[in-house]
Amino acid sequence: xxxxxxxxxGCFWGTExxxxxIAGVTATSVGYANGRTANPSYEDVxxxxxxxxxxxxxxxxxxxxxxxxxxxxxxxxxxxTALNEQGHDRGxxxxxxxxxxxxxxxxxxxxxxxxxxxxFDPLGKPVRVExxxxxxxxxxxxxxxxxxDKNPGGYCHINRDLFQRAAAYTPRSREAPRRSxxxxxxxxxxxxxxxxxxxxxxxxxxxxxxEYDDFFEEGLYVDIVSGEALFSSKDKYHAGxxxxxxAKPVQENRIVEKPDNSLGRERTEVRSRGAGSHLGHVFNDxxxxxxxxxxxxxxxxxxxxxxxxxAAEGYGEYLKLFRDGDAHHRCxxx
Numbered sequence: 650x651x652x653x654x655x656x657x658x659g660c661f662w663g664t665e666x667x668x669x670x671i672a673g674v675t676a677t678s679v680g681y682a683n684g685r686t687a688n689p690s691y692e693d694v695x696x697x698x699x700x701x702x703x704x705x706x707x708x709x710x711x712x713x714x715x716x717x718x719x720x721x722x723x724x725x726x727x728x729x730t731a732l733n734e735q736g737h738d739r740g741x742x743x744x745x746x747x748x749x750x751x752x753x754x755x756x757x758x759x760x761x762x763x764x765x766x767x768x769f770d771p772l773g774k775p776v777r778v779e780x781x782x783x784x785x786x787x788x789x790x791x792x793x794x795x796x797x798d799k800n801p802g803g804y805c806h807i808n809r810d811l812f813q814r815a816a817a818y819t820p821r822s823r824e825a826p827r828r829s830x831x832x833x834x835x836x837x838x839x840x841x842x843x844x845x846x847x848x849x850x851x852x853x854x855x856x857x858x859x860e861y862d863d864f865f866e867e868g869l870y871v872d873i874v875s876g877e878a879l880f881s882s883k884d885k886y887h888a889g890x891x892x893x894x895x896a897k898p899v900q901e902n903r904i905v906e907k908p909d910n911s912l913g914r915e916r917t918e919v920r921s922r923g924a925g926s927h928l929g930h931v932f933n934d935x936x937x938x939x940x941x942x943x944x945x946x947x948x949x950x951x952x953x954x955x956x957x958x959x960a961a962e963g964y965g966e967y968l969k970l971f972r973d974g975d976a977h978h979r980c981x982x983x
Contacts, residue, residue: 650710651710651711652709652710652751654709654716655746655748655786656707656747657744657779658726659806660736660738661679661793662796662803663797663804667811667815668719668723671719671815671816672714673710673711673714674708678794679703679704680706680788681694681699681704681742681786682746682783682787683702683783684700684785685701686699691789695740697741701787702744704748714820716757717761717968718965721761723747725961729762729769729778730769736807737806744779745779747761747780748784748786749781764956765778814961820963833875833924836876840873840874844949847949848874850927851911851918851927854948856890857891861893862892862948866953866955868882868954869959869970870882870885870895870951870953871952871954873926873949873950873952874926875923879903879904879921879951880893880898880951881895883971884896884897884899888943892947896935896944898944903923904920905922906919919946926950928950929944929947930945931943931945956968
C-alpha cells in the first residue's frame, strides 16, 4: 500500500538524496512545510520570517518498508538533539520534524520520538524533533528537486557514507531467511568452540556463565548462526535458573520442538527452524501470567542486537515490538 510522510532534516538536498536510496521509498520531492505564508520562495524561507521548514515528501510502499523502519533510518541521518540546525546550516528552516497526514501514523511517529528521548535524555540532550500534523506543504522550485542527482558534487550536510548504507539497506519480511547457505557456512567458521558445540552438537553452557543470563537491555536476540530473529527482550524475564529465560519466541514458527530423553527424563528441546541450531529447552514452569512457559536458552546460541541498531542491521520491522510498554520484564519464574 502506498503511503506518504513528510520529513524535515536540515537542508533538503541531502535529506532527499538519502531517503530516495532506501528500498521501499517510491518517490521523493522537496518543499516548504508548516509555515505561515502560502507559496513561499526559497528566498522567503531563507529569511526565516514565514517559519517554514525545508522538508521532504516521502512516498513509500508499506508492504516493503514500514514507517518504523523509515523513521529509524531517518533518525540515523540527522542530529535529533540539534535545535534549528543541522550540519553547518542554521535557522528555523533547518529544524527537524516528522509531519504526518494519516491519523493512524500519529502514534508511530510519537512513539518513535519517545524512544529517541529514552536514548538521549539520560545524556542531558533533549530531543528537538517536532512531531506534528502537516499543516501545509508547498513544492520547492524545480532546481531544488533531486538536486544532488543533478549536482553530484553539491553541498550536503549528511555524511555521504550514509548514502551507501541507505542504498544497502534491505527491508525484510518476517518470513525471509536472514542468510544464504554460503553465508551460514561462513558464520559457522566464526563461532567460538563453545558456540559451535552448543549450536551444532547440543551442548549446554555452564549455568550463570552466559553473556545474556543477567542481561536486560532492549533489543532482539537472533540465531548466532543464521541471523534469524528468535526472541525479544520484551519477553525475557529473570527466572533464576542460570540461563536466559523467555516467555515466548517472536514467532512460534521460528522454533522447532523435539522430544529429548538424553538425561533419562523427558524434556523438550528447542532448535531454530532456519539453521537447526540447538538453542536449549522449553519447560512448563514459567510465570502463569505470561503463558506459563520458560524457554531456557543458551547465551552461546544467540546474538543480541540493541534496539538502536535494528534498522541498520536489517531488522527494522521489529521496531514496533518496542514502541509500547516496558521491555525490561523482571518477574520471577522458577
